Amino acid sequence: MTLKTTLSLGLAAGLLAGAAAQAQTEIEFWHAMGGQLGETVNQLAEDFNASQDQYVLTPVFKGTYEETLTSAIAAFRAGEQPNIVQVFDAGAATVIGATGATIPVEQLMSDNGIDFDREDYISGVRNFYADADGQMIGMPFNSSTPIMYYNADALAEAGVEPPATWEEFAETTAPALLEAGYIPLAQSHLPWIFTENFFSRHNLQFATNDNGYTGVDTEILVNHPAIRAHFEALTEWQEAGYFEWYGTGWGDNQDPFEAGEVAMWLGSSGSFGGIADRVDFNFSAAMLPYWEAVTTEPTQTFIGGAALFAMSGFDEAENEATAAFFDFLDSVDAQVMWHTETGYVPITTAAYEATAEQGHYEEFPAAEVGVQQLQLPSGEWTRGYRMGFYVQIRDVMNREYGRILTGEATVDEAFAIIEEEANELLARFAQTQG
Amino acid sequence: MKRAAFGHIGFPILLLIPQLAIIAIFFYWPAGYAIQSSFYLEDPFGFGSTFVGMENYTRLARSSNYMSSAWFTLIFTCLVTFFALAIALLLAVKADKVIRGARTYRTLLMWVYAIAPPVAGLIGVMLFDQSRGNITQLLGMMGIEFRLGVNYWDTATAMISVSIWKQIPVNFIFFLSGLQAIPRSVREAAMIDNRSGTRRFWDITFPLLAPTGFFLLIINITYSLFDTFGIVDTIVKGEPGNNPMTLVYRVFVDGFRGQDLGGSSAQSVVLMVLVLILTIVQFRFLERRIHYT
Numbered sequence: 001m002t003l004k005t006t007l008s009l010g011l012a013a014g015l016l017a018g019a020a021a022q023a024q025t026e027i028e029f030w031h032a033m034g035g036q037l038g039e040t041v042n043q044l045a046e047d048f049n050a051s052q053d054q055y056v057l058t059p060v061f062k063g064t065y066e067e068t069l070t071s072a073i074a075a076f077r078a079g080e081q082p083n084i085v086q087v088f089d090a091g092a093a094t095v096i097g098a099t100g101a102t103i104p105v106e107q108l109m110s111d112n113g114i115d116f117d118r119e120d121y122i123s124g125v126r127n128f129y130a131d132a133d134g135q136m137i138g139m140p141f142n143s144s145t146p147i148m149y150y151n152a153d154a155l156a157e158a159g160v161e162p163p164a165t166w167e168e169f170a171e172t173t174a175p176a177l178l179e180a181g182y183i184p185l186a187q188s189h190l191p192w193i194f195t196e197n198f199f200s201r202h203n204l205q206f207a208t209n210d211n212g213y214t215g216v217d218t219e220i221l222v223n224h225p226a227i228r229a230h231f232e233a234l235t236e237w238q239e240a241g242y243f244e245w246y247g248t249g250w251g252d253n254q255d256p257f258e259a260g261e262v263a264m265w266l267g268s269s270g271s272f273g274g275i276a277d278r279v280d281f282n283f284s285a286a287m288l289p290y291w292e293a294v295t296t297e298p299t300q301t302f303i304g305g306a307a308l309f310a311m312s313g314f315d316e317a318e319n320e321a322t323a324a325f326f327d328f329l330d331s332v333d334a335q336v337m338w339h340t341e342t343g344y345v346p347i348t349t350a351a352y353e354a355t356a357e358q359g360h361y362e363e364f365p366a367a368e369v370g371v372q373q374l375q376l377p378s379g380e381w382t383r384g385y386r387m388g389f390y391v392q393i394r395d396v397m398n399r400e401y402g403r404i405l406t407g408e409a410t411v412d413e414a415f416a417i418i419e420e421e422a423n424e425l426l427a428r429f430a431q432t433q434g
Numbered sequence: 435m436k437r438a439a440f441g442h443i444g445f446p447i448l449l450l451i452p453q454l455a456i457i458a459i460f461f462y463w464p465a466g467y468a469i470q471s472s473f474y475l476e477d478p479f480g481f482g483s484t485f486v487g488m489e490n491y492t493r494l495a496r497s498s499n500y501m502s503s504a505w506f507t508l509i510f511t512c513l514v515t516f517f518a519l520a521i522a523l524l525l526a527v528k529a530d531k532v533i534r535g536a537r538t539y540r541t542l543l544m545w546v547y548a549i550a551p552p553v554a555g556l557i558g559v560m561l562f563d564q565s566r567g568n569i570t571q572l573l574g575m576m577g578i579e580f581r582l583g584v585n586y587w588d589t590a591t592a593m594i595s596v597s598i599w600k601q602i603p604v605n606f607i608f609f610l611s612g613l614q615a616i617p618r619s620v621r622e623a624a625m626i627d628n629r630s631g632t633r634r635f636w637d638i639t640f641p642l643l644a645p646t647g648f649f650l651l652i653i654n655i656t657y658s659l660f661d662t663f664g665i666v667d668t669i670v671k672g673e674p675g676n677n678p679m680t681l682v683y684r685v686f687v688d689g690f691r692g693q694d695l696g697g698s699s700a701q702s703v704v705l706m707v708l709v710l711i712l713t714i715v716q717f718r719f720l721e722r723r724i725h726y727t
């Protein structure tokens with residue numbers, strides 16, 4: 001072989017390789033799933049890439065939820081946005097409010113000829129990332145809902161069952177657990193569990209404009225007698241030793257439960273996998289207790305966690321790739337894998353049924369509680385909420401709740417401040433949309 | 435000193451351009467942009483914005499919460515600057531006297547310098563952790579209940595201690611070289627004149643260290659105001675709640691986490707003005723009292 005032929009052969013091979021690479025559409029996916037979760041995301045991406053040869057998806061870890069959203073916004077403004085970005089619950093109003101920044105997932109799917117039926121989704125999942133008409137804008141991905149974990153050994157020792165209502169907790173469960181030497185209750189993320197989902201569990205209106213779905217001139221209705229009574233009860237329980245607050249940090253409240261000091265902990269259904277790995281006692285989970293004084297028919301909670309948004313500004317081929325990835329994620333296999341590996345809830349009824357068929361819930365009954373709670377009867381106010389600058393509103397809540405639980409403010413004072421500052425933030429957000 | 439002479443004005447300007455360009459691109463342009471956006475409320479994605487005039491500023495002035503952050507920043511800066519300088523000076527004076535094993539002492543004292551602020555913060559979180567922290571347990575044995583993340587001043591104490599600890603090595607290095615730059619003859623003369631070590635220190639050594647001290651004062655104030663960001667962030671775990679936070683951290687919380695670009699810009703403009711005033715005060719009044727040799 002002469003040098004010339006070698007060269008031309010090499011060139012031809014190079015061209016062929018180039019052509020092959022070009023035939024594959026490459027898309028990027030920015031997410032906030034670190035550690036073990038990040039590895040599961042990489043696994044999903046690998047599975048997707050292996051399932052077909054037209055598209056290549058590259059997942060990129062971008063830090064916390066807030067950092068991921070901020071990076072995506074900055075990238076969008078610079079015209080360098082990723083095809084898919086993961087946005088968390090409190091950031092939903094920001095990204096959904098920016099019409100034109102994303103392609104609604106339902107539209108993306110139908111444009112690319114993929115069957116999409118919102119009724120396939122579990123009811124507590126369907127609405128949070130949807131617009132006022134119920135059209136799904138974001139594709140729910142890592143969805144979780146608050147549930148109550150309990151140390152089964154501790155409850156057995158105290159001779160009590162997990163409480164269904166807060167009245168039962170205060171009268172029966174907590175005194176018995178305290179007697180048995182445990183701190184009865186702790187919880188993580190007060191705004192999420194004891195505010196947003198508190199309103200949903202009791203079917204109370206959280207904000208005007210249909211909880212904020214139908215307009216931006218929204219006012220928050222957080223200063224409600226039921227929730228004030230709940231926080232009054234919390235301070236009394238704290239005094240009596242029934243409840244302990246370990247600060248705003250998520251883990252600070254979870255650690256004492258895992259260490260066996262706290263008998264019941266309110267956390268995320270997505271925490272299931274981590275707890276199972278770390279604790280050496282028998283644990284299980286139950287639905288969030290409710291106040292019988294407020295309602296006798298408790299309703300469902302809605303999802304927290306995050307959703308995937310398809311960003312706009314790409315050609316048809318790339319959008320097609322994004323749609324294909326969403327379709328893959330929705331598939332029963334991918335959902336079952338994600339649900340069983342991470343503890344996040346499956347988003348479709350079909351995936352839930354498939355997981356049940358595998359016998360997963362017989363082995364881990366606690367893994368099913370979140371899904372069941374999301375399927376409870378819904379009410380007028382159980383879809384979720386849509387409020388701008390909500391990350392800051394949560395910061396205000398965290399600050400004021402901290403002041404309540406350290407005795408620096410009374411419940412009434414704190415809620416008046418939350419209401420005032422949150423409404424000011426909402427008014428400001430409305431102005432940004434002008 | 436020999437004067438350098440240039441025939442044309444063009445050449446020196448040409449030489450200055452790279453530096454000026456860097457300042458313009460990385461300081462004036464963003465600063466100008468911050469000033470501009472502090473008068474607007476803007477949608478994060480840039481789709482809509484409303485001119486609100488001074489509203490972002492008046493809102494800060496009205497916010498009791500912003501004011502309490504400002505107070506905390508002041509207390510924080512004073513404490514961190516004072517203790518980081520005082521402890522480093524004490525250590526430097528002691529290390530200067532050591533003859534045997536001096537190198538080991540110095541290396542050990544400088545070691546912490548290599549730690550990044552977030553790592554320092556993380557070490558602080560571990561030491562002060564509510565249930566497992568060694569310092570928390572030690573304090574518990576002494577009957578003091580220390581609750582990081584729950585009690586405002588406990589969190590503040592952890593923030594301040596870690597910030598001081600992180601800054602000591604830098605100050606130590608400068609003080610030590612400052613001390614070693616004092617001529618031996620001066621020290622010996624002082625030794626003959628005065629037997630009291632403390633008097634010798636305050637009358638001779640300390641004034642001779644003043645230029646180093648002044649430089650370090652500015653560096654330390656800037657450090658407490660801005661570079662402690664990583665420490666504050668790790669200690670409050672990204673969610674301040676009712677824990678204390680510094681003004682710089684607040685800019686991040688509202689702007690970067692909360693997407694409130696206008697409000698956050700107004701805060702950074704306020705900070706910019708504060709730093710400007712501080713710099714003027716330092717160079718106008720403080721530097722006059724310092725004698726350079």
